[in-house]
Amino acid sequence: MKKIFNLLLCLFPLITLNAQINEIGVFLGGSNFVGDVGKTNYIAPEKLAFGILYKWNKSPRHSYRFSYTQSTVTGNDRESEETGRSNRGYRFENNVKELSAGLEFNFFDFNLHDYHPKITPYIYSGLSYFMYDELYISGGQTRKDKNSSSIAIPITLGIKSNVSPNFVLGLEVGARYTFTDDIDGSNPGNDALSSLRFGNLNNNDWYVFTGVTLTYTFGLKPCYCAE
Helix, strand or coil, X not given: CHHHHHHHHXXXXXXXXXXXXXXXXXXXXXXXXXXXXXXXXXXXXXXXXXXXXXXXXXXXXXXXXXXXXXXEEEEEHHHCCCHHHHXXXXXXXXXXXXXXXXXXXXXXXXXXXXXXXXXXXXXEEEEEEEEEEXXXXXXXXXXXXXXXXXXXXXXXXEEEEEEECCEEEEEEEEEEEECCCCCCCCCCCCHHHHHXXXXXXXXXXXXXXXXXXXXXXECCCCCCCCC
């Protein structure tokens, strides 16, 4: 009876906690903006982006992910290949501070309890809340109207590998489709500034984070019992 009891104690964490391991780490890379001012390249890191992230690996195929990332996003018409923008010459700079939560899905099994080297592509999406400044452009000068915030949908593709028993290194590109069109000052939300609106007012802004993640893994490991 005692042997059976000990076996059950050993199997219980194996069943319930086998894949529930934690990761905490950092993101470091660059950001770029896609909107009505500046270049239209979707992946062209310009400014430093950094943040922290936490993952709870529910299974070898998926994990819940939470992160905080911040960066300066900029746009300069003079750097655009579009003649109209280049001749116009508008420019802006804005600060984005983002909180994000969602689900990360691994294309291949990524069991962190197995210490053999492994690699997998992954995709992440969820919901992001970000803070920024509402801008407007008047007389060619960019000015701040007020502090604001909005929602974005992150669409992130990446690839990662466990480079050691306790560290996972990843490379990812994450585009954010925002629910606003005034990060660059082209569509101020203040109705008193409606005469200053320009560009395609039917398309919302995007910003992109490109970089590397390094996370440290920790948590309860499976119990292997001798008979």
